[in-house]
Amino acid sequence: MEPDGPHSDESADVVVVGAGSCGSVLAGRLSEDPNRRVLLVESGPGHRIPSEYPPELVDAGVLPVGPDSRWVWPYPVNLTSERSGWIARGRVLGGSGAVNGGYFVRAQVDDFEHWPASWSFDDVLPSYRSIESDADFSGPWHGTDGPIPVHREPRDRWHPVTTAFAEVALAAGHPEDRDKNAPGSHGVGPVPLNIRNGVRVGPASAYLLPNLGRPNLTVRSGATVTRVLFDGTRVTGLDIVTDSGRHTIRASTVVLTAGAVATPHLLMLSGVGDARHLRGLGIEVVADLPAVGSDFSDHPEVVLPYRYRRPVSRTSRMPALQVTLNTDDIEMRPYTASFGDLVPGSGIGRPCLGVVLMKPHSRGEIRLVSADPGDPPSVSYRYLESADDRDVLRSAVTHAADLMRTGAMSDLVDPDGVDTSDEWLSEHLGTSLHLSGSCRMGSDTATSVVDDRCRVHGVDGLFIVDTSIFPAIPSRGPHATAVMVAERASTLLQLSS
Template sequence: MIPAHADVVIVGGGSCGCVLAAGLSDDPDRTVLLLEEGTAFGSASAVPREIRDAAVLPVGPESPWTADFPGRLTSDVQATVTRGRVLGGSGAVNGAYFVRARPDDFASWPASWSYEEVLPSFRAVETDTDVPGDLHGSSGPIPVARVPRERMHPLSRAFVDASESAGFAPVADLNAPGPDGVGAVPSNMRDGTRVGPFLAYLAPVLDRPNLTVAGGVSATRVVMAGGRAVGVEIAGPDGPRTISAGYVIVAAGAVRSPQLLMLSGIGPADELGRLGIDPLHDLPGVGRDFSDHPEFAVPYRFRPGLPSHTLLLETVLHTENLELRPYTAAFGAAIPGSGVADPVLGVVLTRPRSRGRIVLDERDPRRPPLLDYRYLTDPADRQALEEGVRLAADLLAATTGVVEAGSVDARGGRLGTSLHLSGTCRMGDDENAVVDEWCRVRGIEGLSVVDTSVFPQVPSRGPHATAVMLAYRVAATARDALPHTV
């Protein structure tokens, strides 16, 4: 039963929403309502095997756990972009990559988010089972582990050997500040199970009487009154209705969060007016200037007889602005229904300069928006990615005994995206910033956005660990300030 009112309504049950709901409902005098558009689970045991299994990414065509969006990567490259649509969000269906943002990444964030300031929160969310010491947590809910070199897939071992032979340094801990190089990927996995924020944070507290989690519910508008968010309009199994709220947190992801703001009249006034939406609050930065990691897939063939994979990505090579990912299986094996038969090595541009925007559908702004990436519009991005593809081909050719000689086909590769979209509601204090340093929407009371939307730019590593840290820190900071039931 969805209540008519909650002290805090959280829109979106992805990674950040799960962490926020668990943290804010820790106060028994505060009622918290978490709304998830996709399927919700009433317990950890109800989570299906394909979501638990870290060797499988259940994001292929017709997956019940995802939503698709039209994407335009470049002017002549179209794509379908898939995001998690299930309690736990994309963090419930991803590759269990849990690498922190680097210290330099936080240079674009407000001063209260420096690496030194956020390190305690990185430690608080994890239990690192491999690396002891002050950089890592030992009592957090998310397990972090690495596949030892001796247990890696033959491709991963051969890639590490080839990288070190090419002069790249071995790195024992990719979650530590320090030099670039090749090393094992920190993964949020335990005994083959992908342990995302739903299993780690929310499932253990679902029996709290002050917490309600509702699945199959879409938020259609944030209700405003006098410059303040006072509720959320929803559409669900019982039809449309309005939930009143003491405070609203939008955590619907870097696509849906800016879309919901714009549908609520919050965003670039000129664009909203053109779409027939009454502009209530002009925030030009909503949906604009996002960043993401372009990823070029270099195909090849395994030699026959290699063992099957257990984790899709066990090791990576980091250079100044590239990440090379030797996936241990063809996506056809790891992503059911994807149909990608050849294995690939992913070449990722980690510090892109090109920026994109969210484009609402003029026919119906409620429909899935177009993600206009504008990849490689900056010539420096194209040059860096081309250099990375040449490096990838050289390293693959050196993985003797694993990759079939002559099978590496850099020219037959394709441009894709790492699905790390960030910055559609970025934080800051300039005229295009959408939220302040603590994720409160600028110029509006009672409303925050907390997810990768608020990152000033995509981190140079995958964003999941940083998103969890963000939600944990915001919840801890806001715990005493948000409304309570009197």
């Protein structure tokens, strides 16, 4: 890994921007060709070997994204017109995949109906298989020799709330869902996790660290890209800022993997976006693509707080989630600890059951507030603007409260004043941090930003490979799909070298 500061030979065949979940996979795969020089640029700190990782990045039992975290970008957001807050995105080698909850569940078959024809479930299944080593299942749906270890927690390691929740969900008639990574999965069952022996194994540890010795792979950490440079519509390089100042990297091929907030931010700063919006801020337009930053989606989550009726204990490094209940458009999450314990410093002390809308209709928008790269963009979620979203969440919250008041759950927990008014929902509303679709893949340049080979429309030499290109948010957490997309993109990108 290169130290921060100016570099004598700042050029490469391909520059990958952002060593997060997708960037780690892509740089790992692209550098398998010894004739291709790959430069991976990451804003956050880098680590060479797993033992250099600080303990909180390794421990799968915590999400180190609280207000004092050194490993995140905090973005101010508006969840609704009345609710503001902030969201965290990973800013470290491994990105959000190095700080996340370790839930590693595939999208469902019908999620791919919203994707271009060349990204059907049958097309992507080989990539889902090749990213994983599933310790519990093999056969046609599963991989057994990929870089990411996947397992489900056995019952004898379940937290009391996991056991009680699974029991009442089954008693209420929900089917048992033994394998959430099989097509058609629904019901209550164990969550596939990319965790081994309590250690989070994200894309950086699986794809990048083992390959840092390759002479054709350079990782430049502590370097923030501020602009993509163009000659006309052809990419010529990047501006970066490090501790030692501003530098330019020359490159004819750039892949943005900066994540679903930073990628549209960077595009707009570079003149790629809605022309009227950019001109209003004095930015010269390179390509008029109104879909940059528009109509993104995420999973709104309402949390139902409760008190334990008796003391319960959680073993160290226990994952945040061991089972979920998935119905058509809802996921229920019996967290194994309060957010105060899961996210050190967050101060949110009560244990809770999460009720999450997995197929939301409401769409959000990311826009620049200024042309200064140091100003975070505005992120408006517009959650619950759709009446359908409010209705589905309301009835799911009612069902979740009923589950908490029956059988083993009522013996264990005392729900705290659950109600389904708009005010109560809004007060208990949060987000799953699954932001997707802010630079969607498609063929129409009015509604999409990249084609089905991840090329940015209207410019040459620029690609995007991260969750911003998802045409719609999957009805499961996005991490497994992000890794799959990067794995598949590494074979699809038509690079100049």
